[in-house]
Amino acid sequence: MTGPHPPRPGAGTPAGRPPVDGNAAAGLLGEVLAVEVTTAVAECRGCGAHAPLAQAVVEVDAAGALVRCRGCTRTLLTVLHVPGGVRLEVGCLAALTGAAPTGGAPGAGG
Amino acid sequence: MSGWLAARVAEVVPASASGRVLVLDVPGWPGNLAGQHLDLRLTAEDGYQAVRSYSVASVGAGERVELAVDEVPDGEVSPYLVQDVRPGDVLEVRGPLGRYFVWQPEDPGPVQLVAGGSGVVPLVAMVRAHAAARSPAPFRLLCSVRTPADAFYRPELEALVDDAFRLDWVWTRAAPPGWPGTPGRLTAAGLAAAALPPEAGPTVYVCGPTGFVEAAASLLVAAGHPPGRIRTERFGGS
Ligand SMILES: Cc1cc2nc3c(=O)[nH]c(=O)nc-3n(C[C@H](O)[C@H](O)[C@H](O)COP(=O)(O)OP(=O)(O)OC[C@H]3O[C@@H](n4cnc5c(N)ncnc54)[C@H](O)[C@@H]3O)c2cc1C
Numbered sequence A: 001m002t003g004p005h006p007p008r009p010g011a012g013t014p015a016g017r018p019p020v021d022g023n024a025a026a027g028l029l030g031e032v033l034a035v036e037v038t039t040a041v042a043e044c045r046g047c048g049a050h051a052p053l054a055q056a057v058v059e060v061d062a063a064g065a066l067v068r069c070r071g072c073t074r075t076l077l078t079v080l081h082v083p084g085g086v087r088l089e090v091g092c093l094a095a096l097t098g099a100a101p102t103g104g105a106p107g108a109g110g
Numbered sequence B: 001m002s003g004w005l006a007a008r009v010a011e012v013v014p015a016s017a018s019g020r021v022l023v024l025d026v027p028g029w030p031g032n033l034a035g036q037h038l039d040l041r042l043t044a045e046d047g048y049q050a051v052r053s054y055s056v057a058s059v060g061a062g063e064r065v066e067l068a069v070d071e072v073p074d075g076e077v078s079p080y081l082v083q084d085v086r087p088g089d090v091l092e093v094r095g096p097l098g099r100y101f102v103w104q105p106e107d108p109g110p111v112q113l114v115a116g117g118s119g120v121v122p123l124v125a126m127v128r129a130h131a132a133a134r135s136p137a138p139f140r141l142l143c144s145v146r147t148p149a150d151a152f153y154r155p156e157l158e159a160l161v162d163d164a165f166r167l168d169w170v171w172t173r174a175a176p177p178g179w180p181g182t183p184g185r186l187t188a189a190g191l192a193a194a195a196l197p198p199e200a201g202p203t204v205y206v207c208g209p210t211g212f213v214e215a216a217a218s219l220l221v222a223a224g225h226p227p228g229r230i231r232t233e234r235f236g237g238s
């Protein structure tokens, strides 16, 4: 396909804008990773349950935390201490929807 | 928010037979909402670290933070906090954490609070916030504790009882002298007698040891409270 628009790798590319790289997602990803986690709603890929993360079953030990779905007990997330940081392993979490940390309007700013 | 802040112990006050209140000075603490908690970190001389969560009993702005800790026998952290920590000691905390188990004075709706043991701590913050704001929202607190000697904040809570705040106790092992009824766990009948009914549409906050929270939440759902109106915070244990 040629023409005035560059090729589109997928339907998900918004408004036909050319793909960029991860740097361009820094602001938005930063928002996701900074959401208020207790009120953020987790959707389980295993059973389809939606619930605030505050209601998940969590087992904490020195290694980190295992976050399980209260509906089906599958592991949604694992958070582990690793040398020099933390590691998030995504299990059965299909989606996490939360309020922007600043409370700013969605889509506002850039 | 992941930053650890130095917390200097300002005061330690006995709060029950097995618990005490710790007042911390935390430079940089941004204030907190009623019901929020913090993570507390201890570091041993060999570098070993232990982290536990504690609810904040104080509420609002300011760098003074009040905790109330119950000693879990053979626990790693709580016996140290209840028996060994002294004024002047420095701990580390991070927070405030959590926006789910929170009550805000702007919320005009009725509220039912249900506490088991030290689970009363975040609910005390809510009762304090309710009183400080002179909120007309109907507030009720149902507190389950083993014996009078185990009750945190009893004199303060009793002094706050008024038209907008009702307080009820469930004594599971031993009641105060002259108390009508026999000691025992929270029952459906006890709940119905003390708690706001589902028709009043309360938001319900339940907090305490995990087993207590599960049992109380089941009773509430069986009484007709919609699960979506019941917010829970489990402290651990069985
Ligand atoms: C959000 C949150 C807020 C909390 N707020 C408070 C608070 O305000 N005041 C307070 O005293 N505690 C509170 N806790 C509990 C606290 O974090 C610790 O779990 C508790 O102090 C025991 O720690 P430990 O290191 O002494 O025991 P551990 O060494 O962790 O545990 C020893 C044994 O006791 C059991 N156990 C652990 N916790 C409890 C418990 N709460 N009740 C009964 N048995 C238990 C464990 O399963 C284990 O078998 C809160 C917990 C959470 C998650």
Ligand SMILES: [Zn+2]
Pocket (backbone or CB within 6 Å): A044, A045, A046, A047, A048, A049, A069, A070, A071, A072, A073, A074
């Ligand atoms: Zn599930």
